[in-house]
Amino acid sequence: MIKVLVVDDEPQIARALRINLTAHGYEVSTAPDGAQGLRAAAAVVPDLVVLDLGLPDMDGTEVIAGLRGWSKAPILVLSGRAASAEKIAALDAGADDYVTKPFDIGELLARVRAATRRSGPGGDSPVTAIGEATVDLAARVVRRGGAEVRLTPTEWQLLEVLLRNPGKLVGQRELLHRVWGPNYDRETNYLRQYMAQLRRKLETDPARPVHLLTEPGMGYRFRP
Amino acid sequence: MIKVLVVDDEPQIARALRINLTAHGYEVSTAPDGAQGLRAAAAVVPDLVVLDLGLPDMDGTEVIAGLRGWSKAPILVLSGRAASAEKIAALDAGADDYVTKPFDIGELLARVRAATRRSGPGGDSPVTAIGEATVDLAARVVRRGGAEVRLTPTEWQLLEVLLRNPGKLVGQRELLHRVWGPNYDRETNYLRQYMAQLRRKLETDPARPVHLLTEPGMGYRFRP
DNA sequence: CGATGCCGTCAAGAAAGCGTCAAAGGTGAC
DNA sequence: GTCACCTTTGACGCTTTCTTGACGGCATCG
Numbered sequence: 093m094i095k096v097l098v099v100d101d102e103p104q105i106a107r108a109l110r111i112n113l114t115a116h117g118y119e120v121s122t123a124p125d126g127a128q129g130l131r132a133a134a135a136v137v138p139d140l141v142v143l144d145l146g147l148p149d150m151d152g153t154e155v156i157a158g159l160r161g162w163s164k165a166p167i168l169v170l171s172g173r174a175a176s177a178e179k180i181a182a183l184d185a186g187a188d189d190y191v192t193k194p195f196d197i198g199e200l201l202a203r204v205r206a207a208t209r210r211s212g213p214g215g216d217s218p219v220t221a222i223g224e225a226t227v228d229l230a231a232r233v234v235r236r237g238g239a240e241v242r243l244t245p246t247e248w249q250l251l252e253v254l255l256r257n258p259g260k261l262v263g264q265r266e267l268l269h270r271v272w273g274p275n276y277d278r279e280t281n282y283l284r285q286y287m288a289q290l291r292r293k294l295e296t297d298p299a300r301p302v303h304l305l306t307e308p309g310m311g312y313r314f315r316p
Numbered sequence: 317m318i319k320v321l322v323v324d325d326e327p328q329i330a331r332a333l334r335i336n337l338t339a340h341g342y343e344v345s346t347a348p349d350g351a352q353g354l355r356a357a358a359a360v361v362p363d364l365v366v367l368d369l370g371l372p373d374m375d376g377t378e379v380i381a382g383l384r385g386w387s388k389a390p391i392l393v394l395s396g397r398a399a400s401a402e403k404i405a406a407l408d409a410g411a412d413d414y415v416t417k418p419f420d421i422g423e424l425l426a427r428v429r430a431a432t433r434r435s436g437p438g439g440d441s442p443v444t445a446i447g448e449a450t451v452d453l454a455a456r457v458v459r460r461g462g463a464e465v466r467l468t469p470t471e472w473q474l475l476e477v478l479l480r481n482p483g484k485l486v487g488q489r490e491l492l493h494r495v496w497g498p499n500y501d502r503e504t505n506y507l508r509q510y511m512a513q514l515r516r517k518l519e520t521d522p523a524r525p526v527h528l529l530t531e532p533g534m535g536y537r538f539r540p
Numbered sequence: 541c542g543a544t545g546c547c548g549t550c551a552a553g554a555a556a557g558c559g560t561c562a563a564a565g566g567t568g569a570c
Numbered sequence: 571g572t573c574a575c576c577t578t579t580g581a582c583g584c585t586t587t588c589t590t591g592a593c594g595g596c597a598t599c600g
Contacts, residue, residue, distance in 0.1 A: 176420040176423045183430045184426055184429060188434070198401075199400045202403060202404040203407060206412055206413075210434065245576085246577070261455060261456035280557080281579075281580085284558060285578085287558095308557060309469035309557065309587075470587080470588070505589095505590080505591085506589080508548060509549090509590095511548090532546065
């Protein structure tokens, strides 16, 4: 079932969306503000996010950026403001669509279908093989010999950046920026620490990695 | 370069779109009606289609269906009609976005960016051939006869400067500045050392280089 | 014809980066 | 409040890389 997260501070709208989406076969969760929305997204791992920009606690683009840090799920923005500058800012921050209130519920559902159609039935199984382990980035599941392997949030972020650039070298500065934030430039010991943990959990012989490779002085690379 | 196909029967709009898209770095083709639009799509294989629904010869959903038969490129629909039923029909036929006229050109460009962002980063990085070796600067990979060749960070920087100026002579001072920093002016022994290593790793006959050439007293040159 | 740069090569010591272990904060769950 | 888990630090061998020096060959030029 397709999971949708609705982030909206107006109870009527959130309720209306929940009812309509549920009636059309979606699994719906809701959150009333940006912080709880981000936490819910981390917990639920939704396939699509409907995000109201008029949240009380955070700026809309911040929420989008927070989501885009570790999720590629489509983001459909709702907003009362119709100004083009608002739309452009939201879209360039990482949103996929922008609908101004008041909106037609049928049109919104159609846009939800269009957004999920792209990422949903894309015949590509989002499962990546790393040696004897398999990683499903969308479902956030790692299996190894039938058993499930648990990864911490930081390990997921780091692994996702590497897996989304198969074969390509990712510089250590870029890794630090994308996982820890723009203020981290020289904390390469973080990378050493978490790369070692990932190798322990994924590689067949962690001391001699075959898929999670180190390029000394530059960064790391995932080789399929 | 990202290829965009504009299908619109109104010359002013088609022209305005062409100008704006071209100015933002897209490669634009245009078609005045549905039949020619489908033919143009087959010919240029665009990465994104901007489709006006008010075409003289075909219904909009027919054009969308014709495209979706073989292409997964995002379709951005333009229309004068704001009725929800129209939007729902177009989106469910396979369109990715729907913008009603009159539209803000900046917003349209933002929606184009959002649409291409999704399908965009699946691309191939450019590779440069050096004799029997191939260099991928973006992925930081060197292959030679199937096997991977490892370069150190300094070797990469030096090679990158040369490869980004194909055929051009790069002075020794400039090389030293760009690889080691502005304080290095006279350490030409560094260049000798690392050029020799690059030739050993890349050239077929390191003693007689064909692509990484020395210009005595001046600098070095990469000949493709 | 000898002298003088300049380049290519080889061989060390110096320095930096990596993997690993261990342990101290923080945070949420119960 | 306690506990468990995750994150953040610190420190230490070890390997790789960078830096530095020295030597011979080759061409140019006086």
